Amino acid sequence: MDVTGSTALVTGASGGIGEGVARALAARGAHVVLVARRADRLEALAAELRARHGVEALAVPADLSEPGAAARVQEAVEAWGGRAVDVLVNNAGFGLTGRLAQADDPARLAAMVTVNCTALTELTARFLPGMVGRGRGAVVNVASMASFAPLPGFAVYAATKAFVLSLSQALWAETRGTGVLVTALCPTATDTGFFDVSGESAGAGVRRRSVEQVVATFLDALDADRPVVVDGRANEVVAAASRLVPRGPFLRLAGPRIADRVGAPTGR
Ligand SMILES: NC(=O)c1ccc[n+]([C@@H]2O[C@H](COP(=O)([O-])OP(=O)(O)OC[C@H]3O[C@@H](n4cnc5c(N)ncnc54)[C@H](OP(=O)(O)O)[C@@H]3O)[C@@H](O)[C@H]2O)c1
Numbered sequence: 001m002d003v004t005g006s007t008a009l010v011t012g013a014s015g016g017i018g019e020g021v022a023r024a025l026a027a028r029g030a031h032v033v034l035v036a037r038r039a040d041r042l043e044a045l046a047a048e049l050r051a052r053h054g055v056e057a058l059a060v061p062a063d064l065s066e067p068g069a070a071a072r073v074q075e076a077v078e079a080w081g082g083r084a085v086d087v088l089v090n091n092a093g094f095g096l097t098g099r100l101a102q103a104d105d106p107a108r109l110a111a112m113v114t115v116n117c118t119a120l121t122e123l124t125a126r127f128l129p130g131m132v133g134r135g136r137g138a139v140v141n142v143a144s145m146a147s148f149a150p151l152p153g154f155a156v157y158a159a160t161k162a163f164v165l166s167l168s169q170a171l172w173a174e175t176r177g178t179g180v181l182v183t184a185l186c187p188t189a190t191d192t193g194f195f196d197v198s199g200e201s202a203g204a205g206v207r208r209r210s211v212e213q214v215v216a217t218f219l220d221a222l223d224a225d226r227p228v229v230v231d232g233r234a235n236e237v238v239a240a241a242s243r244l245v246p247r248g249p250f251l252r253l254a255g256p257r258i259a260d261r262v263g264a265p266t267g268r
Contacts, residue, residue: 153263
């Protein structure tokens with residue numbers, strides 16, 4: 001998809017993968033709407049992208065775990081010269097490791113589901129109809145390698161990403177022939193601030209990919225017309241293999257050890 005002159009909305013643009021995606025889109029001539037909580041980082045990035053690439057950039061500070069946040073984001077975009085969103089990148093998200101039975105902050109778990117699933121769904125429902133009406137656009141939902149199997153010790157996070165994967169696959173089918181692409185982008189462990197929030201055990205033993213590598217896969221995904229795009233060749237094999245492994249024996253044999261390793265208390 002040629003994004004030149006289009007408008008792209010990126011959630012979680014204040015750092016990590018979302019910032020990298022916003023930079024890449026602006027470099028290709030897209031006007032960008034940047035959404036996250038840290039307003040100072042969004043404003044600084046917007047100013048930089050305007051100056052560097054001559055595009056329009058709007059910072060929309062929003063906490064996507066709050067009720068009504070998606071509606072406020074849409075209002076902010078519409079108030080911005082009546083622009084239509086052509087590319088929606090639902091990237092904002094976070095993970096929390098630990099066994100559910102030992103969770104000390106249930107509200108934070110619920111906020112994770114809201115950001116990773118509810119806000120993503122509502123933003124898609126708010127912007128997809130316009131794209132379909134204009135016969136052009138893309139929705140890229142950032143899922144994860146954790147989408148492909150239950151993950152003891154990271155159970156709620158993996159479940160949110162399974163939701164993102166399933167939703168994206170179904171919407172890919174629903175939008176066939178409309179000129180709009182919906183796809184799930186599945187990164188593996190990537191070198192971002194993600195682990196500062198989740199705890200390091202979430203990515204223990206996994207070689208981290210760079211944001212640049214994930215952004216390159218994101219750009220490929222815009223042209224690939226596939227419901228699911230996995231970052232990294234080796235991870236494509238892992239994703240395919242994980243579909244073949246029977247869940248029952250996997251959980252019975254490996255589940256407790258994974259829960260001990262991934263869900264170990266981190267002292268956060
Ligand atoms: N890094 C990995 O290993 C990895 C692997 C697979 C999938 N992913 C997925 O990739 C996506 C991006 O993560 P990342 O690796 O780039 O991590 P990151 O550096 O921690 O970035 C997360 C982004 O989400 C935003 N965010 C978090 N909570 C939010 C809220 N309540 N409201 C609005 N924005 C919020 C953060 O901005 P503020 O803090 O400013 O709000 C930040 O911009 C996530 O969906 C994550 O699940 C990451």
